Amino acid sequence: MSDFRRDVHRALDPLARPVLGLHSRSMAAVRAKSVEGVERRSRFGWVAGAAALLLALAVVGVFQLKNGALLGHTPAHPRVDAGVWSEDLTLTGDVRAHVTSTVANQGPVASSCTGKTSEAVGKYSLTLTISTNDGVWQFNVFVDPYQGPGTYTISADNPNSPRALIVDPARTTGWHSGPGDAVVFTVDPTAEAGTVSATMSVPYSPVASTTPETISGTWSCRTSQ
Amino acid sequence: MAARSTVRSSELPRVMAPSRGSNLVGLAKAGDNTAFEALLEPLITPGYRLALGLLHDHNAAEDAVQDAAVRAWRKIGNLREGSEMRPWFLGIVARQCRSAQRSRWWAVVKLPDLVSRAGSADEEVIRGADLRNALLKLRHEDRLALVLFYYLDLPMDEVAAACGSSRAGAKKRIQRSVHRLRPNLQVEEGTGR
Numbered sequence: 001m002s003d004f005r006r007d008v009h010r011a012l013d014p015l016a017r018p019v020l021g022l023h024s025r026s027m028a029a030v031r032a033k034s035v036e037g038v039e040r041r042s043r044f045g046w047v048a049g050a051a052a053l054l055l056a057l058a059v060v061g062v063f064q065l066k067n068g069a070l071l072g073h074t075p076a077h078p079r080v081d082a083g084v085w086s087e088d089l090t091l092t093g094d095v096r097a098h099v100t101s102t103v104a105n106q107g108p109v110a111s112s113c114t115g116k117t118s119e120a121v122g123k124y125s126l127t128l129t130i131s132t133n134d135g136v137w138q139f140n141v142f143v144d145p146y147q148g149p150g151t152y153t154i155s156a157d158n159p160n161s162p163r164a165l166i167v168d169p170a171r172t173t174g175w176h177s178g179p180g181d182a183v184v185f186t187v188d189p190t191a192e193a194g195t196v197s198a199t200m201s202v203p204y205s206p207v208a209s210t211t212p213e214t215i216s217g218t219w220s221c222r223t224s225q
Numbered sequence: 226m227a228a229r230s231t232v233r234s235s236e237l238p239r240v241m242a243p244s245r246g247s248n249l250v251g252l253a254k255a256g257d258n259t260a261f262e263a264l265l266e267p268l269i270t271p272g273y274r275l276a277l278g279l280l281h282d283h284n285a286a287e288d289a290v291q292d293a294a295v296r297a298w299r300k301i302g303n304l305r306e307g308s309e310m311r312p313w314f315l316g317i318v319a320r321q322c323r324s325a326q327r328s329r330w331w332a333v334v335k336l337p338d339l340v341s342r343a344g345s346a347d348e349e350v351i352r353g354a355d356l357r358n359a360l361l362k363l364r365h366e367d368r369l370a371l372v373l374f375y376y377l378d379l380p381m382d383e384v385a386a387a388c389g390s391s392r393a394g395a396k397k398r399i400q401r402s403v404h405r406l407r408p409n410l411q412v413e414e415g416t417g418r
Contacts, residue, residue, distance in 0.1 A: 004407060008375040011353035011360070016274070017283045023269045025287075026294035027262050112259075123252060127259055140259055144249075163263075171262070 024171035085111060085220050087128060089139075089196070093175070093213035095166070097132035105129070109138070109169045113221035116191045119148045124187065126221060129169070137174070139215060140165045141185050141196060149194075151186045164198035166213055171204075175213040178202035193220035250310065253301050261301065264310055265294055271311065271377055272318045278372030279322040279365070281357055289321040296321065312379075312386035319369050319387065326365065359406050367402035374399050 089099045102111040111129045118124040124143040129136060142163045143152050152162050154177075162185040167174030177183045177200050186194040196219050201212035252260035272293060276286035296317050304313055360368055366388065373384040374395075385395035 004403065005375045005378070007352065007356055008360075008371070011356040012274075012278050012281075012372075012376055014353065015277055015281055015283060015357075019270065019273050019287065022273060022287055022290060023262075023266055026265065026269065026291045027258075029291050029295050030261070030265075030298040031258065112257075121251070125252060125257060125259060142249075142259070142263070165263075 021172060027171055085128070085222060087130070087217070087219055089128075089130070089215055089217035089219060091132065091166075091213065091215050093200075093211050094209050095132055095134045095137060095213060097130070097134070099130045099132065099217075101130075102128050103131045103136060109136070111221070113192065115221055118143075118146050118187075118191060122146055124185075126219065128219065128221075136169055137166050138169060140167075141183075141198070143185060143187075146187075149187045149189045149191055151184065153184045154182070162198075164196075164200050164215070165204070166200055166215065167204050173208040174204035175200035175208055176202050176204055181212075190222075192222045193218065195219070250301070250304055250306075254304075261298060265297065265314070268311055268314045269294075272314060274377055275315055275318050275369075275372055276322050278360075278376045279319065279368055280325060281361060285325055286322075289318060289325050293318040293321045309383065309386065312383045315373065315377075315379075315383075315387040316389060319365075323365050356406070363402055363405065367398060367405075370395055370398045371402050 084104055085102045087099050087101055091097045091099065105111060109129055111127055113126040114121060114124055122145050124146040125140070126142075127138055127140045129138050131137075140163075142161070142165075144161050145158070146152075154161070162183045163177055164181075164183050164185075165174065165176040177198055181199040181201050183198040185196050185198070188194045195217065197214075197216040199212050199214050201210075203210060249260040249264050253264055269290060272290040273286055276289040276293075277283065280286050280289065293314065297314055300317070304310065360371065363371070370384055370388055373379045373387055374381070379387070381392055381396055384399070385392045388395050388398070390398070
């Protein structure tokens with residue numbers, strides 16, 4: 001490090017304080033703005049909405065007439081189910097639990113999965129909001145690239161996929177997979193269920209313990225098995 | 226069926242590093258909060274350090290990062306394919322800091338506090354305070370380039386991207402700014418991660 005670089009660090013470092021929770025506060029602000037945006041859009045009025053809907057229907061109708069058939073539905077957004085999903089997951093580590101279902105969605109704290117649309121997008125994202133004796137947690141698995149139903153484990157070509165993460169909804173503590181961790185994620189032919197076995201040894205924040213968290217069992221993102 | 230052999234040779238933060246992060250951008254653009262969160266997480270600390278380097282105030286720096294996060298969420302659709310997330314987000318932080326500075330005329334008044342806040346006559350503390358004062362006297366753009374290069378240790382390419390200038394332009398700006406602070410100092414070329 002050059003003298004000047006060191007001097008800059010020495011000059012500015014004393015101003016710094018711990019930024020614990022800044023990420024969660026920032027994300028909370030983001031979520032609040034997202035909801036605000038939705039509410040603002042909803043206040044825009046049903047007349048504008050109805051007009052837009054009619055226009056959209058007309059465009060779709062013309063498009064279908066031109067193509068002579070219905071097109072496959074490939075929404076860009078992850079699917080979020082209003083109900084609860086059936087799970088059979090066992091957690092060990094600081095959070096110990098056997099989970100049989102997700103919890104009902106509460107605003108931005110929601111379960112979601114990209115499900116059948118994942119193959120077209122090339123990515124699979126699953127978020128399960130679960131309740132344990134240690135509170136509510138969000139477990140996330142992200143697979144990229146995703147090539148369809150099958151088994152995904154970390155590989156030399158793509159050492160970051162699948163990625164597993166478990167955090168509390170406020171994002172103050174949790175664990176994620178890291179070097180040396182085994183993550184195996186399977187997706188069955190429905191693309192809405194499968195198995196998972198993951199070790200998450202990296203603390204998500206300084207307040208998380210260094211005890212690795214593990215999760216294993218079957219998962220689903222549909223209301224009934 | 227896509228099978229993958231098990232190898233463990235990575236660290237998760239790389240998931241969210243710029244090159245890998247570009248894979249999450251699509252999901253974030255589609256409204257996936259988790260993907261956006263994953264993209265944002267590794268950028269919070271650099272964003273805070275940049276804001277601190279520009280504003281010299283912890284609370285203001287935190288506010289700037291938080292506001293930048295919201296702005297980034299709103300503008301994620303503008304992030305071009307192949308563009309790196311880190312300089313893009315740091316550019317947003319820098320603009321937030323500039324806005325904050327415009328409404329913080331009192332920052333100049335508070336400068337002398339920095340020395341007394343240190344509470345010591347130690348030479349290093351004084352030198353640090355002098356350098357902070359000198360940095361604050363630079364123009365926003367010049368201070369931005371210096372902080373990115375010398376405090377965040379970013380490579381010149383990312384400094385240029387965050388400043389919205391060419392690589393040569395960023396280097397020239399750093400050179401000029403450094404000369405104002407240390408006339409005999411040469412700008413290093415190879416740095417950053």
